Amino acid sequence: MSTVVRIDDVSKQYGSGSNALLALDHISLDVAKGEFVCLLGASGCGKSTLLSLVAGLDKITSGTLDIDGRHVALMFQEAALFPWLSVAGNVELPLKLQGMGRADRKKRALELLEIVRLGGFGDKRPHELSGGMRQRVALARALAQNADVLLMDEPFGALDAMTRDILHDELERIWREQELTVLFVTHNVREAVRLGDRVVLLSSRPGRVIEDFKIDHPRPRRIDSPEVSGQAAEITDRLRAEVARHAN
C-alpha cells in the first residue's frame, strides 16, 4: 500500500527564547492509503497541532511533512457549516470552487448527501438539523473536496453517547465504501480502538509518539465489545502512566 501522509521528524515550536513552547518533538508517522489512523493523547499532547500542520494551516518548525497530492479535508468538533447556505449549498461549495458545472454539482451533492443518509434534507438550513446530522453534512462536504486524506479533529466530541455510537458505524461504513484515508484525533481511548486500524499514542508537553498500537479486531466493531474494551484498557493504562509522569 502506498503512503499518503509522510510525517518525518517533525517538530513544532511556538514562540522563541525563554517563552518557547515545544508542542511537537520529532514526530514521525506514516499513514498508508485507505488506512484509518487515530491519534490519541491527553491534554497538551499537540494532537490538534499535528492535524493543523498536516492540513497546512500552520507551519512546521523542523522536519518534513509530505502529503501525496497535497489535498486534505478537515472536520472539527463543530460542523462549521455556513449558515447562509442550505445543506445542499454547503456540500456544493467545494464542488463550485473546483469549477464543476451547476447541474453536475447538484447531482453530486445529492449523491454525497445520500451517502450520509441525508438525501431528503438538502433544502434545509444547517440550524434546522441536529448536531449529529450537521456533522454528517460536514462529512459530506469533506467528501466533496475529494481529498487524499480526511483529517478529523474530535468530530464527535460534542455529541451524546448514542449519537456518537451510531456515527461511528456510519463513519466506518463510509470509510470502507469510499476507500478513504483518515487521520482521526481523539482523547477517547475506546473511540480510537473502535475506529482505528492503528492507534498512535502521543505523550504530552512535548508531544512525542509513545507507541503505535495495531488494532486487528475484525470489523465492524462494537465500542462495548470485550476485544475493544480490553485493548482500550491496555492503552488507557499507558495513558495514565503518561499523565502521572507530569505530577511534580
Added chain:
Amino acid sequence: MPTELPGTRAGLEGVFQPEIPPMAEKPKDPDLGAADRVSGLDALELGPKKDRGNLGKRIWSATWPKLLAIAIVVGVWQLVYLSEWRPVYVLPPPADVFTELGELITEPKFWDGVRLTMTRAVTGFALAVAIGTLLGALVSQFKPLRAAIGSLITGLQTMPSIMWFPLAILLFQLGEEAILFVVVLGAAPSVANGLISGIDYVPRTWLRVGQVMGMTGVAKYRHLILPASLPSFVSGLKQGWAFSWRSLMAGELLVIVPGTVSIGVRMQTARDLNDAVAVLAYIIVVLVIGILVDQFFNGADRALRKRWGLTGS
C-alpha cells in the same frame, strides 16, 4: 475516559442488534438496520414540527400592543390638553392635529414634498452605502489604513451632523449638494463600521474551513467573508439609515433650497406662522416615515436571522 452509558447501551442492544455482513467481500446490500437506526435517531432529535398559528392571529398579536401604545400616548396628550397647561394655540388637541393630517394627505402638494424628501433620503443613503462599503472593505483589508483611520471612522459616527452644516453651506451654498454632503457624512461611518466589525468577527473555524477548501483572494471574499459579515453589515445599514434620516431633517430645516417644498421646509413655514397644529402634524409625518423604514430594516434583519438560525425559536 469512556463516556458511553453502559446501562442504556445494554438496554438498546436487544432491540438494535446490528447484523452487518462480514468484511471479507464488499457488502452489496445496504445495511437496513443501520439505515433505520440513523433515520430513527434523526427523527427523535428533530422533534415534532411546531404549529405557528394562523396568519391573522399572528398579525393581531403583533399589532395590538402597538395600537395600545398609540392609544396611551394620544390619551395622555388629550389629558394634558384638557388640563389647560398650555393655551390651545400652542398645544392643540389630538383631534385637531389628526384632522389637519387627514387634510394634508389628500393634498397633492404634500405628496410632492414627501417625494422630494424621500428622494433626497434615498439618494444620500445609497451614496453613503456605496462610500461606506468601499471604505469598510479597504480599512479591513489594509492594516496601516486601519491604524490611520479606523478610530477616525468611529469618531465621525459620534459627530452631531448639525455641526457639518456651516461647512456644507460654505462649500456648496444653499443647494442640494449641501444636504447630500451632510447626509452622506452622517451615514457612511455607520455603514463602514458595520462591515468592518462583520469582517473582524468571522469565526476562526469558518476561515479554516475556507482555507482547507482552497479559498483565496476574490473567492474567499465572495464565498466566505462577505456572506459571513452580512448580519453585522445589515445592522450597520440600519444605523446608517437612522443617522442619514436625522441629518436630512436637520438639513431641510437649515438649508432651504429656493423653490422647493420638502417636509422640512413645510415644517419651518408652519413654525414661522406659529401654526402648532401643522408643526405637530409634520412631526407625526416624520415619525411615521422613520418607523416605516425602520420596520423594513427590521424585517430584513429578522429574515436574515431566521435563515441563519440566530433567533430564539
